[in-house]
Amino acid sequence: MVTEIKELQQLIQKALDDIGEGQQKLVSYTKKVEQFDAIHFFQAVRKSYTKSAFWHTADNSLTLVAAGELIKVNGNGKKRIEQTKAALGKMFAEAVTYCPVKKKGTGLLVLGGMNFDSKQENGALWKDFPDSEFFVPEFLFSQLEENDYYLTTNLLVRHKDHADTVVKEYMKKEAALWNYPICHFTDNKLINEEEVATHEWKNVVQRAKNLIREGIAEKIVLARELRIKAADDFEIAHVLKRLLQTQANSYVFAYVREKSCFIGATPERLVRVENEQLLTTCLAGSAPRGKTPDEDEQIRYGLLQDPKNIEEHQFVVKMIKESIAPYCKQLNIPKKPVVYPLKNIQHLYTPVTAKLEQHFTIFDIVQKLHPTPALGGTPTETALAFIREQEPLNRGWYGAPIGWVDQQMNGEFAVAIRSGLISGNEASIFAGCGIVKDSDIEAEFEETSLKFLPMQTVLGGK
Ligand SMILES: C=C(O[C@H]1C=CC=C(C(=O)O)[C@@H]1O)C(=O)O
Numbered sequence: 001m002v003t004e005i006k007e008l009q010q011l012i013q014k015a016l017d018d019i020g021e022g023q024q025k026l027v028s029y030t031k032k033v034e035q036f037d038a039i040h041f042f043q044a045v046r047k048s049y050t051k052s053a054f055w056h057t058a059d060n061s062l063t064l065v066a067a068g069e070l071i072k073v074n075g076n077g078k079k080r081i082e083q084t085k086a087a088l089g090k091m092f093a094e095a096v097t098y099c100p101v102k103k104k105g106t107g108l109l110v111l112g113g114m115n116f117d118s119k120q121e122n123g124a125l126w127k128d129f130p131d132s133e134f135f136v137p138e139f140l141f142s143q144l145e146e147n148d149y150y151l152t153t154n155l156l157v158r159h160k161d162h163a164d165t166v167v168k169e170y171m172k173k174e175a176a177l178w179n180y181p182i183c184h185f186t187d188n189k190l191i192n193e194e195e196v197a198t199h200e201w202k203n204v205v206q207r208a209k210n211l212i213r214e215g216i217a218e219k220i221v222l223a224r225e226l227r228i229k230a231a232d233d234f235e236i237a238h239v240l241k242r243l244l245q246t247q248a249n250s251y252v253f254a255y256v257r258e259k260s261c262f263i264g265a266t267p268e269r270l271v272r273v274e275n276e277q278l279l280t281t282c283l284a285g286s287a288p289r290g291k292t293p294d295e296d297e298q299i300r301y302g303l304l305q306d307p308k309n310i311e312e313h314q315f316v317v318k319m320i321k322e323s324i325a326p327y328c329k330q331l332n333i334p335k336k337p338v339v340y341p342l343k344n345i346q347h348l349y350t351p352v353t354a355k356l357e358q359h360f361t362i363f364d365i366v367q368k369l370h371p372t373p374a375l376g377g378t379p380t381e382t383a384l385a386f387i388r389e390q391e392p393l394n395r396g397w398y399g400a401p402i403g404w405v406d407q408q409m410n411g412e413f414a415v416a417i418r419s420g421l422i423s424g425n426e427a428s429i430f431a432g433c434g435i436v437k438d439s440d441i442e443a444e445f446e447e448t449s450l451k452f453l454p455m456q457t458v459l460g461g462k
């Protein structure tokens with residue numbers, strides 16, 4: 001402990017020696033810590049901070065809990081990703097950092113996301129969620145695997161600061177997080193569930209089908225909303241815990257801004273970059289899970305052969321391939337999809353690997369990929385215009401990239417589906433489906449009902 005304090009003090013002093021009057025510097029210090037439960041840490045964070053985030057990867061290799069907003073980077077409209085890339089590049093380059101390991105998810109990093117459609121107004125429901133937002137937390141708890149835990153502290157040091165006072169203040173805040181007592185969750189009671197604009201949604205699906213028949217579009221993804229109300233405020237830590245327990249093979253995330261929380265358990269990775277190695281995935285085409293292993297196997301086999309779902313899937317494969325090819329080498333895409341199983345549904349899945357060409361970063365790939373035809377459609381602009389005009393909801397951050405990026409521009413983004421926005425005792429959850437020429441309106445409606453389930457059940461519905 002004593003050496004750590006000395007190290008941090010020296011790091012702050014190094015930053016102070018370099019600061020002119022009126023200036024400030026970002027200092028980031030990482031240390032290995034003892035095993036600690038991520039949900040317990042998140043509960044402690046919720047007690048002290050109004051802004052926080054949670055991230056857990058589908059392969060269980062990384063859990064992040066971010067506390068407090070030290071620095072925030074916002075982007076606006078169509079240029080939101082470019083603006084973020086530039087601002088973060090500058091911030092990362094100027095920071096004074098110390099991290100004892102070179103492992104993903106440790107050290108100085110930002111967490112954040114963006115809205116689905118840069119041309120759509122965010123509206124009242126999404127008032128706490130800007131076009132795009134990334135933040136440097138005050139504290140970042142990282143769990144890599146069993147018994148490999150780190151805590152990163154980020155500080156803004158100003159010209160007139162003294163290293164020892166800054167350290168003392170920081171130690172007090174850190175102690176409050178570790179010493180927060182375990183609180184048990186209380187049960188909440190659902191009082192209302194309401195599917196929004198069901199009839200209108202089905203009409204919009206019909207109009208999308210007409211457009212596809214006329215040859216104006218090939219695929220359009222349409223989403224709908226379910227509103228849930230409970231007796232008491234939803235306990236975000238509890239909802240996260242239940243998502244972790246029930247949704248294997250999914251990214252579990254939460255992004256908390258004041259009283260609103262965007263939360264979900266999504267199976268869909270947009271992109272991961274680790275030392276120039278790039279991984280993205282095509283996930284589209286769906287079928288329910290069977291009630292018995294035999295039935296499940298039959299459905300799985302049927303999904304792999306089904307022309308409607310294969311078409312729906314291949315639009316995504318084609319777009320991803322064409323979008324990233326100029327940015328990568330050694331592009332590898334299997335010829336046929338496999339099935340990706342989830343608790344309530346199974347999907348067609350094609351993983352894509354490649355090596356990122358120099359000078360490009362994860363943000364260039366996000367810019368090119370979002371939205372893939374798993375969330376937008378084909379052609380992208382036609383589908384987006386249709387969704388903007390016709391879909392009876394405001395997507396906000398639903399269906400958009402959410403994730404983290406570190407100082408080396410390594411990071412990972414998921415596509416924020418199977419998600420919802422919680423505010424107090426109310427929640428709006430969202431689910432969409434890919435409409436193609438052979439779509440059956442009722443079957444698509446049922447598919448979205450299945451996609452509501454992960455969030456719906458943990459909020460006490462169904
Ligand atoms: C748009 C959603 O799912 C997408 C991802 C996988 C399968 C999909 C489908 O089969 O329609 C969707 O493209 C959602 O869950 O809200």
Ligand SMILES: [Mg+2]
Nearest residue numbers: 285286433434
């Ligand atoms: Mg589908």
